[in-house]
Amino acid sequence: MTKPDFELTLEPGTNERQTTRALLPxxxxxxxxxxxxxxxxxxxxxxxxxxxxEPGMISMLAGKxxxxxxxFVSLTMKVRSSNPRIDDSLTxxxxxxxxxxxxxxxxxxxxxxxxxxxxxxxxxxxxxxxxxxxxxxxxxxxxxxxxxxxxxxxxxxxxxxxxxxxxxxxxxxxxxxxxxxxxxxxxxxxxxxxxxxxxxxxxxxxxxxxxxxxxxxxxxxxxxxxxxxxxxxxxxxxxxxxxxxxxxxxxxxxxxxxxxxxxxxxxxxxxxxxxxxxxxxxxxxxxxxxxxxxxxxxxxxxxxxxxxxxxxxxxxxxxxxxxxxxxxxxxxxxxxxxxGFLAHTAMCAQFYREKRDLFEQYLQKHLKGVAEWSPPNASMFYWIKLRLPASMKAENIENDEGDSLLFLTEKAIPGGVLVLPGECAYADGRRICNVRVSFSLLDEGSMDEGLRRLGSLLRE
Ligand SMILES: Cc1ncc(COP(=O)(O)O)c(C=O)c1O
Missing domain, CATH: 3.40.640.10 (Type I PLP-dependent aspartate aminotransferase-like (Major domain))
Incomplete structure (x- = not known):
């Protein structure tokens, strides 16, 4: 093997691996x-x-x-079970x-x-x-x-x-x-x-x-x-x-x-x-x-x-x-x-699945005809393509789909609903009509009302 063009020295004990069994050199x-x-x-x-x-070492090394x-002398925390739906005890x-x-x-x-x-x-x-x-x-x-x-x-x-x-x-x-x-x-x-x-x-x-x-x-x-x-x-x-x-x-x-x-x-x-x-x-x-x-x-x-x-x-x-x-x-x-960890994460996934299903119902109720989306299979985000009103589109751009940032500042924020404009997810900050919507924190009432507001602003 050729000698590397530099050496990387590290904290002893965490550095060079002894085996070259599986990875690239x-x-x-x-x-x-x-x-x-x-x-x-x-x-x-x-x-x-x-x-x-090291055994027997007397350390005068660090400013610990x-x-x-x-x-602090002791700390106690109460934790839920890994699936509180089945077992609501605290430990x-x-x-x-x-x-x-x-x-x-x-x-x-x-x-x-x-x-x-x-x-x-x-x-x-x-x-x-x-x-x-x-x-x-x-x-x-x-x-x-x-x-x-x-x-x-x-x-x-x-x-x-x-x-x-x-x-x-x-x-x-x-x-x-x-x-x-x-x-x-x-x-x-x-x-x-x-x-x-x-x-x-x-x-x-x-x-x-x-x-x-x-x-x-x-x-x-x-x-x-x-x-x-x-x-x-x-x-x-x-x-x-x-x-x-x-x-x-x-x-x-x-x-x-x-x-x-x-x-x-x-x-x-x-x-x-x-x-x-x-x-x-x-x-x-x-x-x-x-x-x-x-x-x-x-x-x-x-x-x-x-x-x-x-x-x-x-x-x-x-x-x-x-x-x-x-x-x-x-x-x-x-x-x-x-x-237990995996039981807990399975419970988290189920929680978000139920939230996704509920959110989907309210999307169908309020945004049908004024937006397009695909339901996610993981996490807490919908990426929604808004069909923006004509006032949000530029006349000098052919087939312009509009700008969700403009929609956010001129319509959504004053109308009491906050979403993330799609342009911030692109390196070139492009003009785009999509928004990211996170459903993780919303209860059913906020889903209904938030999406109702969004739908009516899109229909203005
Ligand atoms: C894709 C992605 N990567 C990284 C992070 C940052 O996560 P952390 O809280 O672990 O720093 C986030 C947080 O939302 C994320 O969505």
């Missing part, structure tokens, strides 16, 4: 890293943290505060002693080791992964934090990247600031369209670098609500292998799938079955939609070199995700076990 990943990432130096103190755990001056879970000490103290950049192990086991359970394949998990302050660090680690000014389009509005400011060349890959009710990606790649200009990565949201995409079908996933994986790009699989809605057909496997799971080669998928999961958004906890799973680069960024930015949030979740997960 480490040098391939190293060559994908941005100049910024390659030039990052390990944080001097964090780099030495793992030596504190002495917990005896902290005000007291307390945090004290060593658990509380760990929660209150600085910890490893990659996360609480027990929680990392739990999520690693979950990955094996859900995605058919094995422990010694060369991937690992790191925990961040929500998947937003991990996505930010990942794009910074991989993307260079001028690089070409593919974005599923429309895309998560929260990712656009990240990639736009990096000055990369964004190519939007359209999606429809069946998710991202690999045929359009294939035709771009087949006709790729000889003098232009190929795309480095694809960013996609495979379940209940934000904002389109669409779930990518199995056959499209397979085609995307085939293209990733043929044209050597990474897939950033942003999957906060994985556990909120409620479609009628069995849930398609993740890219992370499928890759091992179809490509005969592992290591082009970096997954992003989140506790935000299933446990609590305010905890700010997510996790990234993928090739060690890339996850190491995320951690190296973390070790000089936010240092780690909140120790208290991690311990609260860990305490809950110890109590539930994987089975």
């Amino acid at each position: 480490d040098a391939v990943y190293r060559n994908m890293l941005s100049r910024l990432s390659k030039s990052r130096k390990p944080a001097p103190i964090r780099h030495l943290f793992p030596y504190e755990n 505060p002495n917990a005896s001056v902290f005000p 007291d879970l307390s945090l004290d002693g060593q658990d509380l000490a760990v929660a209150l103290q600085y910890g490893a950049t990659s996360g609480n080791p027990e929680l990392v192990k739990w999520l690693t086991d979950l990955t094996c359970h859900l995605h058919g992964s094995q422990l010694d394949e060369g991937w690992r998990v790191t925990i961040g302050s929500g998947s937003q934090d991990l996505l930010y660090k990942t794009f910074a680690a991989l993307v260079e000014f001028g690089d070409v990247i593919f974005l599923e389009s429309p895309t998560y509005p929260g990712v656009l400011p990240i990639v736009q600031a990096l000055g990369c060349n964004i190519i939007e890959i359209p999606s429809d009710a069946d998710g991202i369209d690999p045929a359009s990606m294939a035709s771009l790649l087949i006709n790729w200009p000889k003098d232009k670098p190929y795309p480095k990565l694809l960013y996609t949201i495979p379940f209940g995409s934000n904002p389109s609500g669409s779930t990518t079908t199995l056959s499209r996933r397979l085609e995307v994986l085939r293209l990733a292998r043929a044209y050597n790009f990474l897939i950033l699989e942003d999957d906060p809605y994985y556990h909120l799938y409620y479609g009628d057909i069995p849930q398609p496997p993740s890219y992370f799971a499928l890759e091992r079955k179809v490509n005969g080669e592992l290591g082009r998928v970096l997954r992003f999961d989140s506790f935000s939609k299933i446990v609590a958004g305010g905890l700010r906890l997510g996790w990234a799973t993928g090739p060690e070199v890339l996850v190491n680069a995320i951690d190296l960024h973390g070790s000089s930015s936010n240092l780690q995700a909140s120790g208290m949030s991690q311990m609260l979740v860990l305490r809950l997960l110890r109590h539930w076990g994987i089975e």
Whole structure:
């Protein structure tokens, strides 16, 4: 193997993998890293943290505060059962002693080791992964934090990247600031369209670098609500292998799938079955939609070199995700076990399915004839194409369908209904008549009234 053109040093104990069994060679990943990432130096103190755990070590290393001056002595939380519809009992879970000490103290950049192990086991359970394949998990302050660090680690000014389009509005400011060349890959009710990606790649200009990565949201995409079908996933994986790009699989809605057909496997799971080669998928999961958004906890799973680069960024930015949030979740997960966790997420999916069904009824009641939509099979979003009134259309644009931003500011907000204008889900901020509507928080009365208002504004 050729010597890599740089060395990436990391906190000992979390760095170089011992096995090269399944993934692409480490040098391939190293060559994908941005100049910024390659030039990052390990944080001097964090780099030495793992030596504190060596038997007999007396550590005078870090500025860790002495917990005896902290005000917290114990914490008790009441938690619901994993399916409150069947069992409405509450359980007291307390945090004290060593658990509380760990929660209150600085910890490893990659996360609480027990929680990392739990999520690693979950990955094996859900995605058919094995422990010694060369991937690992790191925990961040929500998947937003991990996505930010990942794009910074991989993307260079001028690089070409593919974005599923429309895309998560929260990712656009990240990639736009990096000055990369964004190519939007359209999606429809069946998710991202690999045929359009294939035709771009087949006709790729000889003098232009190929795309480095694809960013996609495979379940209940934000904002389109669409779930990518199995056959499209397979085609995307085939293209990733043929044209050597990474897939950033942003999957906060994985556990909120409620479609009628069995849930398609993740890219992370499928890759091992179809490509005969592992290591082009970096997954992003989140506790935000299933446990609590305010905890700010997510996790990234993928090739060690890339996850190491995320951690190296973390070790000089936010240092780690909140120790208290991690311990609260860990305490809950110890109590539930994987089975309880999955019972809980199944309950969440069922909750959103029922909300989707109800919302669909009111869409039919109020928006029929003035809008078009496809019901989502996961998550909490409808992507609705509004048939805007003539006053919202430009006379100087042929066949103009209108601008949902104008509709929002001139009609919807004054009319007491708030939706997200579609333009913020496109890198070019294009004029578009679609809006994203989230039904997660609405009770039946608000669905009825909110959609009635929208319908009557469209009919004005
Ligand atoms: C597609 C997508 N990715 C990432 C995030 C950020 O999630 P987190 O709360 O884990 O940072 C969201 C939040 O809505 C999202 O919809």
